[in-house]
Amino acid sequence: MGTINSALSVMTQTLDANQEALNVMANNVANANTTGYTRETPNWQENPPLTINGVTYGQGVTETGATSQRDRVLDSRLDQQQQLAASTGSRLTALNTLQALFTPASSSTSTAGNIGSDITSFYNSFQSLEAQPTNNALRQSVLSTAGTLAGDISNAAASLNAQHSALDQQVGGVASQVNALTGAIAQLNQQIKTTSPNGDAGTLEDQRQQDLSQLSQLIGINQITTESNGLAITTTSGQLLLSGGTSIPLTTGTVNGVTDFFLGTTDVTSQLASGGGSLGGNLTARDQDIPNAISSLNQLAYNISTTVNTQNNAGTDYDGKTGTVANPLNIFSPTTTVAGSAISMSVVMTDPNQIAAAALGSGTGDNSNAIAMYNLSNQTIVNGQTPINYYSNFVTTLGATVSGVQTENTAQNASVTQLQTQSNALSGVNLNDEASSMSTLERSFEAASKVFSILNTIMAGILNLGEETTVT
Amino acid sequence: MRVDPFYVTNMVSSLDQAQANQQQLTAELSSGVSINSLSDNPVGAGQNVLLLNQIQQDDTFTTTSSLVTGQLQVADSALGSVVSQLTTAISLATGANNGTMNESNVKSIGNQISGILNEVTSLANTNYQGQYIFAGGQASTAPFTTSTATSPAVTSYNGDQDVNYLESPNGQKIQLNVSGSQIFLGSGSNSVFGALNALIADYSSGTVNTAQAVSDTQALGTALNYVSQQRVTIDNSINQISASSGAVTSVQTQLTTAQTNLMQASYATVSTQLSLSETQQTALISVIAQLNNSQRDLFSKL
Numbered sequence: 001m002g003t004i005n006s007a008l009s010v011m012t013q014t015l016d017a018n019q020e021a022l023n024v025m026a027n028n029v030a031n032a033n034t035t036g037y038t039r040e041t042p043n044w045q046e047n048p049p050l051t052i053n054g055v056t057y058g059q060g061v062t063e064t065g066a067t068s069q070r071d072r073v074l075d076s077r078l079d080q081q082q083q084l085a086a087s088t089g090s091r092l093t094a095l096n097t098l099q100a101l102f103t104p105a106s107s108s109t110s111t112a113g114n115i116g117s118d119i120t121s122f123y124n125s126f127q128s129l130e131a132q133p134t135n136n137a138l139r140q141s142v143l144s145t146a147g148t149l150a151g152d153i154s155n156a157a158a159s160l161n162a163q164h165s166a167l168d169q170q171v172g173g174v175a176s177q178v179n180a181l182t183g184a185i186a187q188l189n190q191q192i193k194t195t196s197p198n199g200d201a202g203t204l205e206d207q208r209q210q211d212l213s214q215l216s217q218l219i220g221i222n223q224i225t226t227e228s229n230g231l232a233i234t235t236t237s238g239q240l241l242l243s244g245g246t247s248i249p250l251t252t253g254t255v256n257g258v259t260d261f262f263l264g265t266t267d268v269t270s271q272l273a274s275g276g277g278s279l280g281g282n283l284t285a286r287d288q289d290i291p292n293a294i295s296s297l298n299q300l301a302y303n304i305s306t307t308v309n310t311q312n313n314a315g316t317d318y319d320g321k322t323g324t325v326a327n328p329l330n331i332f333s334p335t336t337t338v339a340g341s342a343i344s345m346s347v348v349m350t351d352p353n354q355i356a357a358a359a360l361g362s363g364t365g366d367n368s369n370a371i372a373m374y375n376l377s378n379q380t381i382v383n384g385q386t387p388i389n390y391y392s393n394f395v396t397t398l399g400a401t402v403s404g405v406q407t408e409n410t411a412q413n414a415s416v417t418q419l420q421t422q423s424n425a426l427s428g429v430n431l432n433d434e435a436s437s438m439s440t441l442e443r444s445f446e447a448a449s450k451v452f453s454i455l456n457t458i459m460a461g462i463l464n465l466g467e468e469t470t471v472t
Numbered sequence: 473m474r475v476d477p478f479y480v481t482n483m484v485s486s487l488d489q490a491q492a493n494q495q496q497l498t499a500e501l502s503s504g505v506s507i508n509s510l511s512d513n514p515v516g517a518g519q520n521v522l523l524l525n526q527i528q529q530d531d532t533f534t535t536t537s538s539l540v541t542g543q544l545q546v547a548d549s550a551l552g553s554v555v556s557q558l559t560t561a562i563s564l565a566t567g568a569n570n571g572t573m574n575e576s577n578v579k580s581i582g583n584q585i586s587g588i589l590n591e592v593t594s595l596a597n598t599n600y601q602g603q604y605i606f607a608g609g610q611a612s613t614a615p616f617t618t619s620t621a622t623s624p625a626v627t628s629y630n631g632d633q634d635v636n637y638l639e640s641p642n643g644q645k646i647q648l649n650v651s652g653s654q655i656f657l658g659s660g661s662n663s664v665f666g667a668l669n670a671l672i673a674d675y676s677s678g679t680v681n682t683a684q685a686v687s688d689t690q691a692l693g694t695a696l697n698y699v700s701q702q703r704v705t706i707d708n709s710i711n712q713i714s715a716s717s718g719a720v721t722s723v724q725t726q727l728t729t730a731q732t733n734l735m736q737a738s739y740a741t742v743s744t745q746l747s748l749s750e751t752q753q754t755a756l757i758s759v760i761a762q763l764n765n766s767q768r769d770l771f772s773k774l
Contacts, residue, residue, distance in 0.1 A: 032477075095511075096509070096511075099509050099510045099511060100509065102510055103508070103509060103510075104507050104508075104509075104510065104516075104517045104520050104521075104735070105520070105524055106503070106504075106505040106507075106735050107731065107732070107735065108524050108527045108528055108531070108728070108731070111524065114524075116521040116524060116525065117524055117525075117528065119525070120524065120525045120528040120529060121528065124528060124529060124532035127529075127532050127533065127536055127638075127639070128532060128535065128536050128539070130536065130636070130637075130638050130639065131536045131539045131540045131543070131638060131648075132539065132543070132601060132603060133611070133636070134602060134603050134611050134612060135601065135602070135603075358609060362609040362632070362634050363607070363608060363609025363610035363611065363631070363632050363634055364609065364610070364611060364612055365603055365604070365607060365608065365609045365610060365611025365612065365634065365636070366608075366609035366634045366636060367636045367637070367648075368636075368637075371637065371639055374639065375639070388521065388522065388525045389522070391521055392518040392519075392521040392522050392525075393518065395510050395514070395517050395518055395521055396510075396514045396515055396517060396518030397514075398510055398514075399509075399510030399511050399512075399513070399514025399515075399517050399518070400514040400515075402509075402510060402511035402514075403510075403511040403512075403514055406511055417482060417485070420476075421476040421479075421482065422476075424476040424477060424478050425473075425474045425475055425476045425477075426474065428476060428477040428478055429477060430474065430475075430477040431477070431769045431770070431771060432769050432770045433474075435769060435770035435771045435773075435774060436770055438774075439770075439774065
């Protein structure tokens with residue numbers, strides 16, 4: 001049988017529940033701008049009704065705490081996309097620095113430091129020499145254009161090497177950041193396991209999600225939900241980074257002069273490079289883009305040096321001499337291996353008379369060997385291409401790579417924005433929502449207190465048994 | 473449906489993007505160059521390398537052509553002088569051969585022809601900017617010397633038969649020289665020096681063996697014609713170089729235009745883009761300003 005007492009009790013609970021719900025709203029409003037905060041909604045639970053003599057009476061409502069509004073699948077998608085965007089972002093930064101070394105010359109008069117123009121000028125100096133093979137000024141100009149070409153190629157290679165070691169230092173520091181984050185996540189896993197093994201852990205999960213998001217900026221990861229609301233994390237290629245409360249530290253070591261990453265004893269550098277995150281992008285730039293550029297320059301430097309040296313040794317110089325094994329007439333420093341050719345490229349010839357413009361056995365006024373050296377520019381001496389075509393292809397390929405990564409990065413960032421918008425739409429605190437909820441709760445609270453005071457009046461009436469003055 | 477409550481953040485990043493875009497466009501406008509880095513237009517950057525290569529090649533060829541043309545013109549004018557000297561020699565010899573001159577007059581003609589020989593030798597030893605142009609490959613040594621140990625005297629050639637060529641950018645080979653021995657020491661009666669030395673010997677004693685002298689004079693005539701023929705080779709080269717150089721210059725003009733079109737920013741397009749981007753920026757700023765108005769959320773109505 002329903003009593004006034006039980007009605008009063010229902011109203012007391014209602015007032016409590018509304019207060020608690022208002023508390024949840026207040027917390028939402030307070031954290032409206034907190035990074036990583038997930039909006040919470042109060043949980044209302046109808047109390048089990050009471051059935052007495054076949055009549056069922058409602059027992060009011062209880063507020064059983066708050067639930068964070070999150071979508072794990074969406075968050076995980078966002079993390080993945082962030083890994084991709086961070087990877088292309090850091091690779092793009094590295095590539096932009098790289099391509100700045102090969103800025104296109106805007107016109108034929110503004111070619112300073114441009115390797116393409118250097119190649120042309122160098123071979124052209126032989127064409128000028130064709131006109132007057134004995135002219136000292138023209139011979140000197142061959143050496144000076146050779147010096148410019150060698151200097152620019154060597155400088156570019158040195159800059160690439162410097163960029164390579166700068167990137168190497170940069171990636172080395174990532175391991176400790178990753179370890180700090182995986183350690184924190186492991187700890188959170190433990191706390192979540194004890195406090196909330198079967199449901200959403202609220203603030204703790206907010207923290208864990210934020211750590212995951214930070215980790216996603218650094219490296220590519222896979223998330224696997226385990227028992228007791230735990231989380232296991234592997235790299236994108238499947239090596240375990242942490243499971244439950246245990247994290248496996250990422251260590252670094254020097255292999256072949258560069259920093260490599262290890263999980264236990266496994267070298268995971270190449271997996272991390274393709275995995276994602278800023279580390280992935282930087283490793284790709286370090287291990288792929290920069291070495292490719294250096295190797296192209298090496299190929300160019302090696303083939304130009306060796307073919308020109310060989311041709312110069314095949315002719316007769318101004319003093320009537322011909323290069324021999326003991327006393328070679330080399331214009332460029334001789335190289336025997338392609339590797340390192342670019343950085344070591346330099347002009348070793350100091351006497352312009354040693355340029356062999358004449359053919360073997362011909363008088364010094366002959367220009368056949370100068371023609372032969374000029375013709376090297378039209379021969380497929382660098383990987384089946386002429387030197388200038390090779391350089392042209394090199395800049396096109398490099399430009400296309402940068403442009404491709406740029407496009408990828410733009411698309412991925414757009415996708416991150418979309419996912420972030422979706423996630424914010426679900427989990428972000430909207431002040432209008434909170435205001436409207438608070439009004440509702442306030443009304444509900446007022447209604448409950450009104451009902452309570454009516455019940456109180458009724459109760460007073462009952463206690464006074466009609467004498468209205470005894471109890472008010 | 474819930475919306476992203478942080479949409480202002482997205483707007484601000486759009487604003488950033490608009491600004492970055494404007495920065496890029498302004499850079500294009502101020503430099504006038506549309507390809508500032510390889511990634512702006514990778515294919516264009518590659519083409520630019522090849523175009524600049526051709527332009528510079530053409531430029532060098534034009535400079536080289538003028539240098540070479542100078543040398544060829546010197547050779548041509550030397551041969552022209554040789555022809556006129558030889559014509560004089562022939563008319564002197566013809567006078568001496570008609571039997572009307574006394575001994576001293578004949579000797580004097582012999583001396584005059586001897587002077588002509590010296591003149592022709594010095595022309596054959598013409599030096600252009602340190603190079604003996606009729607010496608073949610031995611350009612640093614005077615090619616012709618005359619030994620008077622025998623009679624008639626013998627003029628010998630110290631150069632070689634080397635022929636230099638200039639290659640035009642399209643691969644055409646243009647002959648730059650004719651060896652001195654081919655011009656002045658042709659075989660048989662084509663030898664200029666042979667004929668001149670023979671005539672000098674004919675007239676040295678003052679008594680003329682008319683039959684011999686007439687035959688030697690005829691030989692000099694033949695040699696003169698032969699020199700003129702060789703001169704044609706030089707003239708042809710001058711014409712070829714002038715034609716090539718003209719063609720190359722016109723190609724270079726086209727290439728420069730192509731290169732400029734490739735690299736130059738189109739002011740109209742860039743200005744339009746800049747103006748669009750500025751409009752977008754203004755719109756974004758005013759939207760953000762309105763959204764930031766404190767009256768925008770329900771709390772202000774409570």
